[in-house]
Amino acid sequence: MPDQTLLLFDVGGTDVKAAVSINGELTRITRRPVRAVTGDQAGRALVDQLSDLAADLLPSETPAAVGLLSPGVVDVSSRRTVFAANLGLRNAALPDLLQERLGAPVGFGHDVALAAQAEYSEGVGAGGADSVLAVVIGTGIAATSFVNGTRLEVPGAGELGHVPVPGGGTCACGATGCLETVASAAAIARAYEEATGRRVNGAAGVLEALRRGDPDARAAWQAAVDALAFALHWSVGLLGVSRVIVGGGLSGAGDDLLNPLRAALERRLSFMPVPELVLARLGGDAGLRGARIVALQELEAQK
Ligand SMILES: [Zn+2]
Structure with a gap:
């Protein structure tokens, strides 16, 4: 137009x-x-x-x-x-x-x-997948589903950050065990600070420490990755998700996020196909x- x-x-x-x-x-x-x-x-x-x-x-x-x-x-x-x-x-x-x-x-x-719709139709796209999940990981975690080209549009849908995962803690939403308490950027930084007693500059700081080979950074990062894989496993089982678009601040980690996440999904998904993981493009x-x-x-x- x-x-x-x-x-x-x-x-x-x-x-x-x-x-x-x-x-x-x-x-x-x-x-x-x-x-x-x-x-x-x-x-x-x-x-x-x-x-x-x-x-x-x-x-x-x-x-x-x-x-x-x-x-x-x-x-x-x-x-x-x-x-x-x-x-x-x-x-x-x-x-x-x-x-x-x-x-x-x-x-x-x-x-x-x-934002997910824009990423789906103008950004990285569906890549031929019939069922796509767009996940935004930043201060919180939210997700949007697309099935057969249509976005699931229901008030309150997509609260992936508030589904329970093993190892989840007390959440600001009032529940216990939420994905956000382990896998949000804020949670990764908090877990590292609690384990080491050292201040860190957010999840980006944990990532820097991880790249230097810091074992505490690896533990905090891997806990987040495992919790994400747990939640994504449900989306694969429920919606047959075959492509996951990862956006938000944490996606800036690139392969340092996608590679371990792919490996964790491969360990979990026995017979279901492992979805393709791609980074959002529109920023x-x-x-x-x-x-x-x-x-x-x-x-x-x-x-
Ligand atoms: Zn919650």
Whole structure:
């Protein structure tokens, strides 16, 4: 769809990323911390901030459509953010409020799901697989499933970080044993610090130590890999996943993550085929590319 100006927002737990898309190219990419407001006004305050960003990025033009992604539990059919803990949002009708404010149609989706959709349709792709899982491993862990070319779109789906694994600890979500408590980037750093009493610069610091041959770093890393393999085993058994797209901060480890993960899956999966593991390609812009997808869908729906 050429010559159309789209305004894109990828709202995360702490930052808003915004951009303008012209002829499919992202320009004026901007990142701002979310203004903290709690209580009933959290949704309106966020929409105020998005309107200010819109005025900065497109001062003299109304976009053809807007794409808006929200974190948390998102219900696309009722166009609401049901719950987003970090933003204080409960049952917030963000796209409709924004639409009223900007006078342009607003397409709406979930941040992780649409980033995965962009990776699936414009990034590393399905590679011919019928069942694909896109896993994002960063501060937390989330996953998006694609079966026969269609993304599974159910509010709350994809909470892979909160399924139990052996060795899992107490989780911020209130449960015990969650994958995130062992295999998130934060958990890897924490496990290393607890084992050694030494401060480390996040999972990247553990990876550096691992590459130097530090046995404690190897133990923390391998515990994360084993927990991930345990959770992925379920996805293979349940959905026949034959390709896993790995994104998020931890995917920066590249083969240092994929090779041991592949080996751990090979040890676990007796007769089921070991899925192909590939790294995500779009990086930090995947969310904005996903916002562009929902903006274009909204334009299409208005026809
Ligand atoms: Zn949990």
